[in-house]
Amino acid sequence: MVQYKKPGVYIQEKNAFPDTFVPAPTSVPVFIGYTQFAKSGTTDLTNIPKKISSFAEYEQCFGGDAPMTVTQGATPDQITCTSPFLMHRGMRLFYGNGGDTCYIISVGSYVDKDLNPLLPDKTALIDALHSLVKTPEPTMVVTPDTALMTLAEWGDVAKAVLAHCANQQDRIAILDLVNGTQKFGLPDAIDPVRDFHETVGEIGLDYGTAYYPWVNTSLAELDDITFLQLSDDFKKSLQKDVLAEAKDQTPHNAMLEELANYITNVRSLPRAKSAHTALIQASTTYKDTMKKVLAAVNVMPPSTAMAGIINFTDTTVGPWNAPVDTSINFVLSPTVDMTSGEQQTLNTPLNGKAVNAIRSFMDRGVLVWGARTLDGNSQNWRYISVRRMVILVKRWVRTACEPFVFAANDAQTWTTLKAIIENFLTSLWKLGAFSGGTAKEAFSVEVGLGSTMTSDDIQNGYLKITVLLANTHPAEFITLTFTQEMQKP
Incomplete structure (x- = not known):
């Protein structure tokens, strides 16, 4: 009690309103994967969570896209992009779909110290989770590079990420399906949904969600690629086709024949870009083939886009609103079309491991058409919005209680x-x-x-x-x- 020592006027202020606290962000993803480099100035950022807020900042700290090789199969339409790294293109999808602030953990470069190409290592990705234990802000964990790993390696990383989220109790895992361009349910064929159910494990399912199929994007354009991305056999095959086109023209197209020779002889990027532009204008064969190459390069798993959509939904409405019935920017179509009946198999499997569908609707475009966690049999944690809403309340109430620990x-x-x-x-x-x-x-x-x-x-x-x-x-x-x-x- 205040002791008044002398006569006079004394003023006391009393609080009229209860204390409050600043709400924590609800949609901050962390992306774990491989980058061209990892540095901020002279500081090495390898295995260090780095907070960024734009794609330009990502490229400044982590560089550009990984080298890629495009191969051609037994038929001209069997074209595949074999780059094992998806982080850079994934970040473009994230920011293109409303993404904002996020964390990046780079676990290594695309090449070793001798510039030999590397493959994603599951141990490096799993070990990166340790640095997240003391990083409280992220609410989503995404590992883009795992989509191209073997099923067994993907499963080890997915289980570790789900266990991490369950232990932290304040974040969810967004998972991709391996071989997500394949149709599920076909007998005697690769079944990505069946493989997912059998490999994802049983721990932390209410803290995870998954999306299928992969999507055809418009991230890259014809000017962004050249014949340098083609395998040697593919270059020879394309050169042969362009030379045949030049000989079939009347009169004989000597200029096109000369341009065709560049396909196997040019190695520098500036000369390749110049020849690529000229070939597109001069050769229908070349242009049509490179359009197919572009389509293969633009196939992407959807997890990074979903992180951006969740971020945008939280910003415009709130985490209580399910990230569903939403279009996906930079996406032309799903790689697999499915009917409502086929989606039922995804939504209500007997094991409860629901997979959310990405579907194409007439006059509406490509939409996210599912809002479930992997614990689809649970009445409590069936929906992503419910799980994330409880996470929000838990985080904020915990923050409110911290000043009263010693009260x-x-x-x-x-x-x-x-x-x-x-x-x-x-x-x-x-x-x-x-x-x-x-x-x-x-x-x-x-x-x-x-x-x-x-x-x-x-x-x-x-x-x-x-x-x-x-x-x-x-x-x-x-x-x-x-x-x-x-x-x-």
């Missing part, structure tokens, strides 16, 4: 904490985060002796708070009933 465990502290949490939850309810016509129907907060704690709890230093939430759920199944009424006289 007296008495009624005044309980009342203060209850007011802070209720104030926060009320603001979310007004935004539509919870169901219920009133705040009392939407949530409740209980704390106190005889309510959430016993005398022994208080003596042992435990302050227990119970928060009940009426989360909103996606209206996945809308039933329309039509009844004809008899004509009235």
Whole structure:
């Protein structure tokens, strides 16, 4: 109590409102993978979580795309891009779909110290998770490069990421399917969904989500590639076809014949770009083939795009809104078309490991058409929005409680904490985060002796708070009933 020593006027200020706290970001992904380099100035960023906010900043710290080789199979249409690294193109998809602030963990370069090409190493990707334990801000974990690994290696990384998310309890894993360009359910063929179910494991499923199929994007254009990306055999085959085109023309096209020789002889990028531009203008054969090459280069798994969509959804609405019925920027089509009946197999498998579909709809384009976690049989954690909403509340309530760790465990502290949490939850309810016509129907907060704690709890230093939430759920199944009424006289 203030001791007044002399006569006079004294003023006391009293707080009229409960304490509050600044909400933490809800949609900050961390991308783990390989980059061209990893440095900020002279600082090596390898295996260090680096926070960035733009694609330009990514390229400044981590460089450009990995070298890629495009091969041709037994038929002219069997064209495949064999680059094992997807981080750079994945970041373009992320920022192209509303992405903002994120973290990057580079686990290494595309080549070793002798400039020999490398392949993604599962151990390096798993070890990178250790540095995330003390990095509290990320709420999503994405590993783009794993989509091109063997199924067994992918499974080891996926299990580690799910276990990490379950242990941290404040983030989710966004997974891709290996061989996601293949149609599922075909007998005697590669089945990416079946392989996913058998390999992803059983731990942390309510902290993970997955999307299928891969998508055909428009990230690269014809000017972004050249014949330098083609394998030696592919170059020879293309050169032969262009020479045949030159000979078939009347009169004989000597200029095109000369340009065709560049395909196997030019090695420098500037000369290759110049010859590539000239060949596109002069040769229909070359242009058509390079369009197919471009299509192969532009095939991407969808996890990085989904991270951007979730980021955008959180910013415009909130994490309580399911990231679904949303178009995907820079995507032309899914690599596999599916019907509603086929999607049912993805949404409601017997094992509960639901996979969210990316589908193409007439007059609407390519849409995300699923909002489930991998724990599809759970009534509690079936939906991504519910899991992420609870993560949001847990993170913010924990932040609110931290200043009271050493406060007296008495009624005044309980009342203060209850007011802070209720104030926060009320603001979310007004935004539509919870169901219920009133705040009392939407949530409740209980704390106190005889309510959430016993005398022994208080003596042992435990302050227990119970928060009940009426989360909103996606209206996945809308039933329309039509009844004809008899004509009235």
